[in-house]
Amino acid sequence: MMEQTRAGRKRGALGTAVLYVIVVIALIWALLPIVWMVLSSLKTQAGMFSMPPKFLFKPTFDTYRQMFSASGGFGHYLWNSVVASVLSTAISLVLGTLGGFALARGHFKRGKDLSFWVISTRMAPIPAVMLPLYLMFSKLGLIGTMTGLVFAYTTFNLPFALWIMMTFFKDIPPALEEAGMVDGCSKFQAFWKITLPMAAPGLVATGILCLMFAWNDYSFASVFTSTATQTVPVAASLLVSQEGVQWGQAMATGTIIILPMLIAGIFVRKYLVRGLSMGAVK
Amino acid sequence: MLAPSVVILAIISIVPLFYMIYASLMNYTLNPDQPVFYQLHNWLSVLRDATYWHSWGRTVVFVVVGLAVELLLGTGLALAIYHIPKGRNLVATLWMLPLFVAPIVTGLLGRFLLNTTYGMYAWLLQCIGMNTDILGTTSTAMPAIILMDVWEWTPLITIIVLAGLQAMPEEPLEAADVDGASYWMKLRYVILPLVKRAIVVALLIRSMDILRYVDTILITTQGGPADSTKTVGYYLVQVAFQFQDFGRAAAIGLTMLVVTIFLGKSFIRIFARGEE
Numbered sequence: 001m002m003e004q005t006r007a008g009r010k011r012g013a014l015g016t017a018v019l020y021v022i023v024v025i026a027l028i029w030a031l032l033p034i035v036w037m038v039l040s041s042l043k044t045q046a047g048m049f050s051m052p053p054k055f056l057f058k059p060t061f062d063t064y065r066q067m068f069s070a071s072g073g074f075g076h077y078l079w080n081s082v083v084a085s086v087l088s089t090a091i092s093l094v095l096g097t098l099g100g101f102a103l104a105r106g107h108f109k110r111g112k113d114l115s116f117w118v119i120s121t122r123m124a125p126i127p128a129v130m131l132p133l134y135l136m137f138s139k140l141g142l143i144g145t146m147t148g149l150v151f152a153y154t155t156f157n158l159p160f161a162l163w164i165m166m167t168f169f170k171d172i173p174p175a176l177e178e179a180g181m182v183d184g185c186s187k188f189q190a191f192w193k194i195t196l197p198m199a200a201p202g203l204v205a206t207g208i209l210c211l212m213f214a215w216n217d218y219s220f221a222s223v224f225t226s227t228a229t230q231t232v233p234v235a236a237s238l239l240v241s242q243e244g245v246q247w248g249q250a251m252a253t254g255t256i257i258i259l260p261m262l263i264a265g266i267f268v269r270k271y272l273v274r275g276l277s278m279g280a281v282k
Numbered sequence: 283m284l285a286p287s288v289v290i291l292a293i294i295s296i297v298p299l300f301y302m303i304y305a306s307l308m309n310y311t312l313n314p315d316q317p318v319f320y321q322l323h324n325w326l327s328v329l330r331d332a333t334y335w336h337s338w339g340r341t342v343v344f345v346v347v348g349l350a351v352e353l354l355l356g357t358g359l360a361l362a363i364y365h366i367p368k369g370r371n372l373v374a375t376l377w378m379l380p381l382f383v384a385p386i387v388t389g390l391l392g393r394f395l396l397n398t399t400y401g402m403y404a405w406l407l408q409c410i411g412m413n414t415d416i417l418g419t420t421s422t423a424m425p426a427i428i429l430m431d432v433w434e435w436t437p438l439i440t441i442i443v444l445a446g447l448q449a450m451p452e453e454p455l456e457a458a459d460v461d462g463a464s465y466w467m468k469l470r471y472v473i474l475p476l477v478k479r480a481i482v483v484a485l486l487i488r489s490m491d492i493l494r495y496v497d498t499i500l501i502t503t504q505g506g507p508a509d510s511t512k513t514v515g516y517y518l519v520q521v522a523f524q525f526q527d528f529g530r531a532a533a534i535g536l537t538m539l540v541v542t543i544f545l546g547k548s549f550i551r552i553f554a555r556g557e558e
Binding site: 016019020023024027028029030031033034036037040048049050051052053094096098099103106108112114115116117118119120121123124127128129130131132133134135136138147151154155157158159162174187196212215216217218219222223232236237240247250251255257258261262264265269272273276277278279280281 | 286287288295297298301305312320324329366373375377379380383385386387388391394395399403433437439441445446480487491493494495497499501508516518519523530532539545549552
């Protein structure tokens with residue numbers, strides 16, 4: 001409320017109108033491609049390509065129906081994507097929460113080096129991470145397996161979860177756990193019954209962001225999967241790299257990739273700045 | 283409690299790192315699968331490779347131009363959203379939606395919208411007399427790739443700076459009002475210094491991420507036309523997975539890591555300052 005009065009102070013109707021025009025133009029630029037993709041996925045093959053663009057038409061779900069039919073095989077890719085992202089998220093959350101708590105509470109001699117190591121693991125360029133993993137996986141026979149893919153996703157989700165959970169735990173005063181321990185809790189019980197429930201919203205947000213990073217990945221999956229373990233983003237890329245680009249299916253696949261993430265993203269909006277700035281902005 | 287994560291983290295980061303250092307010293311292909319010690323041959327050939335340096339040059343252009351545009355637009359829009367009297371939350375939520383779009387889908391959309399025969403953006407450009415095949419022309423492919431990055435990631439700068447603006451203390455602005463400062467003076471001397479840390483954080487995160495992803499280039503131009511969009515990340519993918527010269531690719535990868543580590547160090551410094 002304070003901000004509202006401060007922002008509104010000393011500015012005429014003209015200034016406000018200009019601001020709204022800028023904001024509307026920005027929103028059109030941001031949303032038009034997404035809207036256009038969803039609309040295109042609901043058009044017939046012929047309707048998709050007609051220019052000037054049509055925004056009003058009779059929608060058809062034929063493309064989706066065809067993709068999910070027995071011969072389309074799309075359900076299988078969807079299952080792979082779900083399994084890979086859920087598993088890597090689960091592993092990262094469990095280990096990241098424990099590690100993050102220890103890092104937030106413990107006094108490690110080289111705590112700073114440790115946290116730097118965590119952040120650099122998360123920030124390393126994907127091609128530079130892919131390469132040694134690929135060589136090691138080929139030796140171990142993990143190329144094309146779900147295990148390999150889950151492992152690959154954990155390379156970026158675990159450091160992320162560990163780091164972000166550490167920042168959440170740092171916000172919770174240790175005095176609460178100490179009080180619990182005075183009342184007879186063990187150190188782990190104090191963490192499990194007192195601190196973890198307080199960090200629950202942060203945990204949910206972290207989990208959703210981990211899911212998103214894995215779900216949205218293309219690079220790792222393009223190298224580490226085979227036909228049997230292909231994920232949705234890889235399927236999308238194959239639709240446009242084969243001869244005769246299948247734009248209808250590509251747009252429908254794109255829609256399926258982004259819709260769950262748009263919904264999840266709005267859901268964790270409050271924690272988004274924090275998650276995406278690696279906890280540096282709260 | 284830290285032990286299991288540290289062990290796993292070591293397996294997923296230190297082991298691959300040492301493996302990459304090892305690979306960079308070997309003549310390493312999968313066929314035959316018997317790497318031979320190669321001394322510093324890979325390193326020397328990378329450092330003498332003109333394509334490598336050119337790909338760094340393009341990466342610098344990509345990063346500098348991309349980040350500059352994102353910073354200006356992102357901060358400008360954060361200020362605009364901050365100052366609108368109503369609907370701030372709704373606008374911020376809608377504006378950040380591209381952040382959730384998988385980079386591969388951004389690339390797909392770019393290709394679809396810029397397709398010369400049925401792309402909507404290509405059609406709009408044709409209406410104003412521009413008939414070039416944007417992604418197929420050397421002079422326009424890189425700007426298009428940069429714009430895709432701008433589309434997807436400018437909202438990140440906006441929400442970080444907006445969070446900084448909303449956390450601003452009242453007093454300095456009130457004092458400036460009492461002194462009769464104009465809006466531009468307030469922006470220059472009060473607002474921007476107060477959100478400086480948020481801006482630096484946003485820039486560091488973005489510069490690490492812009493080096494991190496190659497998805498859009500993989501799906502749109504594949505480094506072309508005529509190498510005009512071949513960034514160092516894409517070059518690494520090409521040397522490794524197309525030419526299968528893993529030793530040389532490992533040397534390229536290690537040089538990229540050095541840059542990331544430098545950026546990460548700066549981030550930790552800024553982060554620690556905020557913790558105090």
